[in-house]
Amino acid sequence: MRAKRPPWRCRFPESEQRLPWLSMLLDACAIIDKGTAHAIQKEIKRRKVRLACKNNCGNCCRTHTDIPVYPHEMAGIYWYAAEQMDQAVRAVLRGRILAPPTDASCPFLIDASCSIHPIRPAACRQFNVFNKPCDEGEDPFFTRRADVLTPIREYTDKAFYTVLPFYGVVGEAEKNKAIESKIIHTQAKNLKSLKWLAMVKAMDDFDSRRGSLNK
Numbered sequence: 001m002r003a004k005r006p007p008w009r010c011r012f013p014e015s016e017q018r019l020p021w022l023s024m025l026l027d028a029c030a031i032i033d034k035g036t037a038h039a040i041q042k043e044i045k046r047r048k049v050r051l052a053c054k055n056n057c058g059n060c061c062r063t064h065t066d067i068p069v070y071p072h073e074m075a076g077i078y079w080y081a082a083e084q085m086d087q088a089v090r091a092v093l094r095g096r097i098l099a100p101p102t103d104a105s106c107p108f109l110i111d112a113s114c115s116i117h118p119i120r121p122a123a124c125r126q127f128n129v130f131n132k133p134c135d136e137g138e139d140p141f142f143t144r145r146a147d148v149l150t151p152i153r154e155y156t157d158k159a160f161y162t163v164l165p166f167y168g169v170v171g172e173a174e175k176n177k178a179i180e181s182k183i184i185h186t187q188a189k190n191l192k193s194l195k196w197l198a199m200v201k202a203m204d205d206f207d208s209r210r211g212s213l214n215k
């Protein structure tokens with residue numbers, strides 16, 4: 001029997017029915033979020049610190065250049081941008097892909113918010129900072145490592161375990177072997193080095209499919 005899904009897990013019933021990998025990805029996101037919340041609470045209790053991250057505080061999205069993104073996450077981002085994103089935001093995103101920002105800003109950062117928030121990569125979900133917000137241009141990983149949250153490995157592994165069928169890895173023994181060997185990590189790309197043109201194609205393909213259905 002399928003385990004009961006937690007209330008904080010995003011749901012897209014129609015798409016999930018059509019795209020079974022999407023359910024795995026959303027389950028994995030919920031596991032990462034639970035693990036992140038748990039790690040934050042542990043740290044607050046242990047060090048008596050406060051979390052500095054809040055909505056629309058996007059310095060990290062402008063500064064960090066090393067954000068890993070995995071193929072299953074890229075598939076989710078393509079889907080979300082093509083099928084779920086608000087049309088006005090989508091138009092801005094398209095512009096940011098075709099004419100990338102000249103600074104180190106993430107292409108998905110629009111109006112100081114993450115335009116793919118429900119489906120953003122695990123690395124973004126896990127990056128949290130304590131004590132004080134990051135200064136402009138600051139990467140606290142280098143300036144004050146002790147203030148950067150260390151994710152709980154058990155949750156990260158569980159999230160990877162959940163999406164292994166996306167990579168053709170099925171069966172408990174094979175999955176455990178894949179997690180132990182960290183083979184999935186070899187699949188990571190750098191979010192900011194990618195051109196994301198395939199995502200624009202996914203948007204165009206979706207629009208033409210929708211256009212033919214509406215004729």
Ligand code: SF4
Binds near residue numbers: 053054057059
């Ligand atoms: S990591 Fe730093 S810049 Fe990003 S949300 Fe947290 S405090 Fe703000």
Ligand code: SF4
Binds near residue numbers: 060113115117124
């Ligand atoms: S994907 Fe979203 S959260 Fe991650 S760096 Fe880009 S804008 Fe920020």
